[in-house]
Structures are given as structure tokens and as C-alpha cells.
Amino acid sequence: GNSVTQMEGPVTLSEEAFLTINCTYTATGYPSLFWYVQYPGEGLQLLLKATKADDKGSNKGFEATYRKETTSFHLEKGSVQVSDSAVYFCALSAVGGATNKLIFGTGTLLAVQP
């Protein structure tokens, strides 16, 4: 079946450090891939997406590239800020039939220290 695996957190970084959060997926077919971010006490916000192989999604300095050969969609940012502290979820769209169902990874807590 379809599934998403994320690196365990928490990830603790100093401000301006480089960020990588690993995400790999298992899916039949060609799902769309997403990164969502959740700030404390809030719902999820779409951070970026990629809909086909080799696509690069980017937003607010974050980037992720859809790698079909390694079934990965790692999230990166060159210089993190304290305001980036949140939980990050990798997700894929379920494939097969008309649906907007998303399958999420377990989430990775990022804590950025000043």
C-alpha cells in the first residue's frame, strides 16, 4: 500500500543552519507529493508540492525535489530562522480513483534556537 516515512525528530538547529528533513515514500503509480507545516495550536499549512518526477517545489526558502528513482522528497532550507520552528509533515496523494485523500508521515519537529 501507500506509505510515507519521515526521519524521526526532534531536529534541533541553530539559527542560520542548513536544514534537511528526509522523506521517502512507497506508492503504486505516480502520486503528488507535499510538505505541510503545523505551528503550535494550528492546523496544517501547505508549504510546497510537486506533482511529477524531477519537479522541484519551493516556498519561503524551502525546497524539495520529487525523486522517482530514490522514491524521496527531502525538504531543505539553506538558512533556518527561529520562526521556522514547527512540525513538518511529508504527504502523498492516494493514487487510484478520484480522491483527495492524503497519506501523511509521522511528522518531524524542528526546533531552531537563536
Added chain:
Amino acid sequence: KAGVTQTPRYLIKTRGQQVTLSCSPISGHRSVSWYQQTPGQGLQFLFEYFSETQRNKGNFPGRFSGRQFSNSRSEMNVSTLELGDSALYLCASSQTGDSGEAFFGQGTRLTVV
């Protein structure tokens, strides 16, 4: 454009009671999905509605049900509440039928005591 609105934001219920949560999607969005978020199980898909029809359902007991109205607003109902139903319930709306791109509300925090 207004975002996804969920009401209420917080609820406290007693075991055995039932509860109804409401979700108003982004204007023009016809698809509404519901998710349950808990520390132990993470984000789990409950069900999806599109044009008033349930077209996908997750692996939850029949105590969990939902519906969608002609204006795309959706409600979910949980009957005979159990302590384990305590969670953040998130609603997401999507513009198209199958893109997977979803916009989430802030959620309803349900506590069962």
C-alpha cells in the same frame, strides 16, 4: 478569500455522549476531507466528501460518520464517545476532484472525559 473554518475550536464531552463538528470549506471547493490527529497515531484519514457524496472512507468504526450539504459545508459526528476519541479533528478542502492539494482548517480540539 476566507479560509477553511471549523467550529467549535474546543470541545469537552463526557464518555458516551455524541458530538457534531462543523467545517465550512473555501468558497468554490467541493471536496471536504476529515482527519484525526493524535500523538500516538499521527494524522489519520477519516473520510472524504465530494458534491454531497462520500467517496472515500478510512479505517474507523461506524461511530464516526459525516455528511456534506449542497453548499459544500460538512459535518462529522461521533456517537458514543470513548476516551480514545480525544484528538484534534482537522477538516481540509480541495478545489479539484483528485489533486490531493488540500487546505486545512485550524481544527477542533475534542477532549473526552
